[in-house]
Amino acid sequence: xxxxxxxxxxxxxxxxFGVITLVFFMIALAPGDPARVMLGERAxxxxxxxxxxxxxxxxxxxxxxxxxxxxxVKLDLGKSIKSGQKVSExxxxxxxxxxELTIWAMIFSTVVGIIIGVLSxxxxxxxxxxxxxxxxxxxxxxxxxxxxxxLIMIFSVKLDMFPTGGRMNIRYYFTPITGLYVLDGILIFxxxxxxxxxxxxxxxxxxxAVALGTIPLAIIARITRSSMLEVLNQDYIKTARSAGxxxxxxxxxxxxxxxxxxxxxxxGLQFGLLLSGAILTETVFAWPGIGKWIYHAIEARDYxxxxxxxxxxxxTFVLINLVVxxxxxxxxxxxxxx
Amino acid sequence: xxxxxxxxTLLSMENVNVSFKTHRGTVRAVRxxxxxxxxxxxxxxxxxSGCGKSVTAHTINQLIPMPPGVIESGKVIFEGRDLLKLNIxxxxxxxxxxxxxxxxxxxxxxxxxxxxxxxxxEVFMTHRQIxxxxxxxxxxxxxNLVKIPAAEKRINDYPHxxxxxxxQRAMIAMAxxxxxxxxxxxxxxxxxxxxxxxxxxxRLISDLKKDVNMSVLLxxxxxxxxxxxxxxxVVMYAGRKVEEADVYxxxxxxxxxxxxxxxxxxxxxxxxxNAERLEAIKGTIPDLLTIGDGCPFENRCPDAGPKCSGxxxxxxxxxxxxxxxxxxxxxQEPSK
Numbered sequence: 022x023x024x025x026x027x028x029x030x031x032x033x034x035x036x037x038f039g040v041i042t043l044v045f046f047m048i049a050l051a052p053g054d055p056a057r058v059m060l061g062e063r064a065x066x067x068x069x070x071x072x073x074x075x076x077x078x079x080x081x082x083x084x085x086x087x088x089x090x091x092x093x094v095k096l097d098l099g100k101s102i103k104s105g106q107k108v109s110e111x112x113x114x115x116x117x118x119x120x121e122l123t124i125w126a127m128i129f130s131t132v133v134g135i136i137i138g139v140l141s142x143x144x145x146x147x148x149x150x151x152x153x154x155x156x157x158x159x160x161x162x163x164x165x166x167x168x169x170x171x172l173i174m175i176f177s178v179k180l181d182m183f184p185t186g187g188r189m190n191i192r193y194y195f196t197p198i199t200g201l202y203v204l205d206g207i208l209i210f211x212x213x214x215x216x217x218x219x220x221x222x223x224x225x226x227x228x229x230a231v232a233l234g235t236i237p238l239a240i241i242a243r244i245t246r247s248s249m250l251e252v253l254n255q256d257y258i259k260t261a262r263s264a265g266x267x268x269x270x271x272x273x274x275x276x277x278x279x280x281x282x283x284x285x286x287x288x289g290l291q292f293g294l295l296l297s298g299a300i301l302t303e304t305v306f307a308w309p310g311i312g313k314w315i316y317h318a319i320e321a322r323d324y325x326x327x328x329x330x331x332x333x334x335x336x337t338f339v340l341i342n343l344v345v346x347x348x349x350x351x352x353x354x355x356x357x358x359x
Numbered sequence: 360x361x362x363x364x365x366x367x368t369l370l371s372m373e374n375v376n377v378s379f380k381t382h383r384g385t386v387r388a389v390r391x392x393x394x395x396x397x398x399x400x401x402x403x404x405x406x407x408s409g410c411g412k413s414v415t416a417h418t419i420n421q422l423i424p425m426p427p428g429v430i431e432s433g434k435v436i437f438e439g440r441d442l443l444k445l446n447i448x449x450x451x452x453x454x455x456x457x458x459x460x461x462x463x464x465x466x467x468x469x470x471x472x473x474x475x476x477x478x479x480x481e482v483f484m485t486h487r488q489i490x491x492x493x494x495x496x497x498x499x500x501x502x503n504l505v506k507i508p509a510a511e512k513r514i515n516d517y518p519h520x521x522x523x524x525x526x527q528r529a530m531i532a533m534a535x536x537x538x539x540x541x542x543x544x545x546x547x548x549x550x551x552x553x554x555x556x557x558x559x560x561x562r563l564i565s566d567l568k569k570d571v572n573m574s575v576l577l578x579x580x581x582x583x584x585x586x587x588x589x590x591x592x593v594v595m596y597a598g599r600k601v602e603e604a605d606v607y608x609x610x611x612x613x614x615x616x617x618x619x620x621x622x623x624x625x626x627x628x629x630x631x632x633n634a635e636r637l638e639a640i641k642g643t644i645p646d647l648l649t650i651g652d653g654c655p656f657e658n659r660c661p662d663a664g665p666k667c668s669g670x671x672x673x674x675x676x677x678x679x680x681x682x683x684x685x686x687x688x689x690x691q692e693p694s695k
Contacts, residue, residue: 256467263420263544264482264533265455278472353472354517 025350029343040335044328045089049082055322059102076102076324089328098329103321108329111314116333117200118188119303119310123295125203125230130238131288135277137238138245138284142253143272153242160239169232169305176228183228186307190221229306233299237291244287248280255279281352289345293338366397369574370419370542375433377414380426386647388414390598391671392433396542401568401575403589403606405582405621409644411598412578416544419576420458421450438541456486459534463547465526469518475502475529476514482536501532505563524556531563540573547578561588582625586610591680594618597644597655599671604681614683616660654686662687 056072057064073079077088092099098108137157141150177185184190188202195218198205203226206219252258253276261271300312311330318326350356377389389411396402404412417423419435419442435442437458442450454460462468470478479501480494489497495514502510505528518526527548534543545564549557565588568575577589585592585606592609594602594617602615613619620640642659654660657667666672666686674682 256462256464257470259422260460260462260468260530260533261470263422263454263458263460264536265451265453265485266481267485268451275470275473279470355471355519 022350026343026347029346033339033343036339037332037336040339041090041093041332042086044331044335045086048324048327049085053322054078055102055324058322093332098332099325101318101323101326103318103323103326108325111326112311112329112333113200115309115311115314117197118308119296119299119312121201121203122226122229122233122299122302122308122310123292124201125226126234126295126299127237127288127292129230130234130241130291133234134238134241135245135284137242139249139272139277141242141246142249145250150246154246157239157242160235161243163235164301165232165236165299166301166305168235169229169302172228172232173305184225186225186305188222188225188308189218190225193218193221229302229308232306233295233302237288237295240287240291241284245280245284248283249276252276252280278352282349285345285348285352289341289348293341296337296341297334366400369396369398369400370435370437370576371395372415372418373434373436375415375418375435376431377411377418377423377428378431379428381648384648387650388428388598388647389418392595392598392600394593394600394603396574396576397590398574399568399572400590401565401577401588403577403579403585403592404595405579405585405592406595407580407644409597409647410595412580412595413546415595416460416546416576416578419542419544420454420460422454422460455482455537457537457539457541458544459537459540459542460544460546461527461530461534461548463550465523465530465551466518468530469526471518473517474514475516475518475521479514479529479533479536482533486536486538498532498536501535502529504535504567505529505532507532523552524560527552527556527560528563531560531567535567535571540571542574542576543568544576545578547580549584550579550581557584558587564588582621594621597647597650599655600684601656602683604678608678608681612677612681614677614681614688615656615685616662617656620659654684 054069054073056069056076056078060069060072070079077085080088096109098112100106101108101111104111137153141153144150173185176182195205195209198208202222203219206216206222209218210216249272253272257279258271258276261275262268266275297312299308299310300316302308303310303313304316311334315327315330315334317323318330372392372394375389375392376387379386379388392411392415394402394404394415404415406412414423414428418430419437421430421442423430430443433443437453442453445453469475476495476498479498480491483489483494483497484491487494498514499510502513507513507525507528513521513525513529518529521529531548534540543564548564549560552560561584564575564577567573575588577584579585589606591605592603593600594609594615596617602609602613602618609618610622613622617640623638624640626637640659645655645658651668652670653668654663654671657663660667662685664687672684672686674684675688676682
């Protein structure tokens with residue numbers, strides 16, 4: 022197993038090299054001069070040239086590429102043109118918010134999606150099946166920003182149950198430890214016995230997580246249903262039933278574990294997609310995540326920031342895929358040997 | 360010949376009718392079926408694909424998917440109780456406790472994502488209050504009993520690591536994990552195995568049957584398997600029972616034209632020693648959607664007459680334990 026993981030990690034290097042190269046050339050070849058954009062329309066040709074020189078943009082492309090590679094290998098993502106801050110620090114400030122939101126959205130969509138999928142499969146063509154699959158279709162078709170607004174309208178404005186946005190009540194301001202506020206809240210609770218941070222963080226997470234998790238939930242529910250239906254027709258399910266194994270055990274242990282492979286694939290892909298920036302959700306809920314940050318970086322042609330952001334996101338995506346592959350081999354013993 | 364009539368009856372099916380409601384109409388899979396299994400006996404249920412053998416078996420432990428399946432009428436008496444009147448919980452308790460089942464495809468009948476040992480141990484733990492450790496210990500004993508070599512190691516194997524024959528042995532072990540093995544339903548247990556393995560598995564089932572005094576309902580289309588293992592035989596055609604006899608009478612004196620056809624098409628038949636082709640039964644089985652009340656074999660029967668399409672024939676007793684359902688027995692030349 023360890024050998025397998027190490028082998029897969031080694032295979033990450035060429036993938037990442039490809040990603041880094043692609044990112045560099047895609048941005049460098051995109052139209053528009055960052056120096057001009059930053060200095061504005063009325064800047065003189067001299068000052069633009071000066072800035073181009075300072076940023077290294079006057080050098081030939083291959084030299085820029087070489088310098089860029091050199092920096093990336095040293096894990097130096099450069100400085101943001103816009104803010105002058107280190108890109109890695111800015112990412113470090115924004116990524117945890119996205120990770121936290123994604124994790125909770127995925128927990129929500131995975132748990133609810135699998136339960137709905139299993140219930141529809143075991144009650145095929147019953148009312149639960151029709152209702153949940155109809156709901157799933159709606160969930161997939163709904164634009165996420167619209168759903169987010171509706172949720173805010175109902176649960177924040179009308180019912181006043183949840184806040185409209187942000188990650189925390191500012192009164193409970195604290196210095197982030199991990200950057201994942203719910204986790205920080207737990208740590209603070211164990212340190213000082215103060216549970217307010219934890220509750221406030223969780224409270225702020227509910228609506229954005231539900232909004233962001235709805236589309237993956239619908240997809241997971243549908244995949245679970247079709248995968249379960251296929252597995253429930255297999256001979257070994259008949260074997261288990263004929264041996265008197267309890268029906269609940271037949272479904273949630275014997276069948277579900279076999280049905281998990283396609284479900285894990287979808288969960289992994291969705292996880293990666295959400296991580297790479299839920300721009301709309303983050304914007305509607307004023308969530309200071311990486312999606313919003315990268316969007317602003319693109320707007321400002323902040324090359325180093327965009328490059329750094331994409332590298333971090335792609336690396337995460339590739340790592341999630343590795344985790345998915347490892348999970349495969351845990352779920353399906355046939356994959357383990359090959 | 361064993362005197363099968365004086366032995367105690369373990370299971371009897373009386374006038375069982377099973378059909379499947381499809382969008383094209385009702386498929387009458389089993390019609391007016393009566394059969395009886397004595398304690399310690401092997402009853403073979405013979406017939407070609409789609410004749411209702413497996414439906415009959417699944418009626419006993421109620422594994423027929425409902426819907427679309429409907430058990431329309433009849434009784435299945437097992438140890439004095441009508442199984443069709445039990446509720447779901449009681450049926451589930453009976454499954455694996457007294458009635459076990461093994462299937463045709465050992466490749467697909469074991470759960471691919473669980474270890475062999477765990478799957479068998481689970482059956483132990485379902486029906487007895489024992490720990491996992493104890494259950495695994497008993498599993499090893501069982502695997503030894505079904506002659507799986509190095510059982511202590513094999514319990515940690517996944518199904519794909521075993522050969523077909525070994526998997527079928529594991530299936531049999533699982534069936535034996537029931538606390539009181541009374542009836543083993545073997546649905547074509549050797550069809551997917553090659554001939555040498557087939558013989559080993561059949562011998563294993565016969566030996567175990569004696570050891571634990573269980574009865575076997577053997578479903579097969581292979582007359583060779585019937586001759587080797589069965590005490591009594593029921594021949595089915597298109598959902599109907601057409602002939603029933605102890606195994607000796609059936610092979611000595613087959614009466615129904617369909618039984619004759621089955622035996623005539625065996626490659627081991629003497630007349631094929633120099634023949635180039637086997638003699639097949641002409642035609643195909645009727646569509647169960649549109650089948651009438653007459654004899655279902657009429658369209659393929661060499662002896663068919665005017666009475667056949669009207670009603671299904673009454674029972675004709677040929678011997679003490681030999682009955683045939685045919686209108687025109689007198690037309691047949693004795694022993695083809």
